[in-house]
Amino acid sequence: MKETRRGFEAEVVRGLLQSSLTSVENDSANEEDLPDRTGTEAQEYSLQTGAKEQTGSVPRDLAWKSGDISAVSVPTSEESLPMAAASHQQGDKISPEEDTSEPGEPSTPETEINAWFAQAEQEADKAQHKEKGMQASGQIHIPDAQEEIIYHLIISVKAPQTVRAIQAVAHRLTQDSSILFLQNGMGMVDEVNERLFPDRKYRPTYMFGVVSHGLYSKGPFSVVHAGEGTIALGVLPRTSMGENIQVEALSQLSPSARYLMRTMTRTAVFVAVGFSPTDILQQQFDKLAVNCIINPLTAVLDCKNGALLYNFYFSRVVRLLLAEISLVIKSLPELKNVPNVNMRFDTLRLERMVFTIANTTAENYSSMVQDIRSGRLTEIDYINGYIVKRGEEMGIHCVMNYMLMHIVKGKNKYSSQEKADLLPFAGQRG
Incomplete structure (x- = not known):
């Protein structure tokens, strides 16, 4: 609160300085015109200026900024000098002689006020930095008592x-x-x-x-x-x-x-x-490689897992897909120093694993087939899409996986629209 109050007072002092300079210029101009006035006008003018000096009125824009504060006084040289001395004792770098006036220049009320204003700004900045430093501990949300x-x-x-x-x-x-x-x-x-x-x-x-x-x-x-x-x-x-x-x-x-x-x-x-973390990560990639083959291909073909077996043309597609998947997994930085990574994620081993699981679950429908039939959103972005994303990070273009990912997305959208009766039939008029 002290830093905020000083920052506010610094803003008020700046406004007072500007208004005082403007009033001095206006008064000097009015004093030059004073001899041309009549005796009655000069007397009325002097009475008005004297009343303003006694009341110490604040400019309208400054009073609007100050809110409920009725009047603000500018610190005099006696008030500002103790503050400057205190800043020297605390080790602050700002002083009237160093920042606001040149060496050898006599100290004036204006330079002392500028020094006070600079010190207030510095303390306000320190408070803001302190606030930013304390925000890290406040990021965590603590549940309510209930x-x-x-x-x-x-x-x-x-x-x-x-x-x-x-x-x-x-x-x-x-x-x-x-x-x-x-x-x-x-x-x-x-x-x-x-x-x-x-x-x-x-x-x-x-x-x-x-x-x-x-x-x-x-x-x-x-x-x-x-x-x-x-x-x-x-x-x-x-x-x-x-x-x-x-x-x-x-x-x-x-x-x-x-x-x-x-x-x-x-x-x-x-x-x-x-x-261990390394072993579980490798097992995740084993399952990901299998899902990248069985799930999207059966979803596009709308068939059971066993339909991929004993089909030469499907086998060629599987090998092309696994060649990209194997290259991406073996290039990942998190598996760089893991032994036998190249052998574990070799294309031939992954191919044998895919067809073994397809044979074991030959009578099952993959989860992606069920999602498309039900009109639900598939997990293709987290299966083949993950391979495409990690490949792009390392400069590997996974063209086959990219194509298969968008084919599945296209079929998913088509099935959803068909279920919602959004596709027009031949001869139907809108």
Whole structure:
């Protein structure tokens, strides 16, 4: 409050200086015209000027800025000199002799007022910088007394709905919370950080899960467990996963992350196993490569997974797509120093993995086929779209994945319009 008041007083002093200079010029001009006035006019003029000096009136624009303040007085030389002396004792750099007058120039009330004004401005600037420095600690939102903090949150919605789902409860998440992502695709965490938790210091702990269980939905709140599988769990370190990835021991994690990891791995039906950040990242890319092939191709063809088997023409398309996917994954900076990355994400190994899973789930429809049939938004931007995005960052043009991504988007839009009866039929008049 002191800095704000001094800044306000500095503004008032500046206005007074300008108004005083203007009044001096007007008075000098009026004094030159005074001999030409008659005796009665000169007497009335002197009475008016004397009344103004006694009342100390403030200009109209200055009174409008001052609000409820009725009158403001300019500090005299006796009032400003102690303030300048105090600034020397506190170590400030501003003084009347240094900033407002040249060496050897005699001190005047005007120079002292300028010095006082400069000091007030400097103190106001210091207060603003102090305010900016304290804003970082105020970025985190503390839940109200009626709302409880969410320490464990599991996200299992479609990738495009991730931000909206977390946004509804983001004010109840703190740096002590943990979020487990059980989803297809990659890149959702980047959107969550950008839109919901931009400050790394106050972000929750992120956990990833790679699910191989067979599931499908029969309707709202109805899920069928079609095939048993496993869940691979891992914790994303708070530091960026660059060239040197430090494996966080379970004892070094936050209490909420340790509890969630322990609960998931001890629940027998989940068949969950914990992995290091590097291992869980590689498993995510394994599943991403499979989803980049089976999901979009079956969605475009509107067929079961087994339709991709024993077809030479489909095999050629799969190899072209995997050549781009393999090149992008092996070039990622977060996997730069990981051993055997080139062998693990080789095109032939990825091809064998794709056809093995397609054979195992031959009678199933992929989730992308079901999304297009239902007119829902697909996850193509977080599957093939993620490969295209990361490739562009490293200067790799993924033409095949880019084309397939837009074919799926086009079919998704076509199906949605057809379901909404927006497509005109032949011979129909609008």
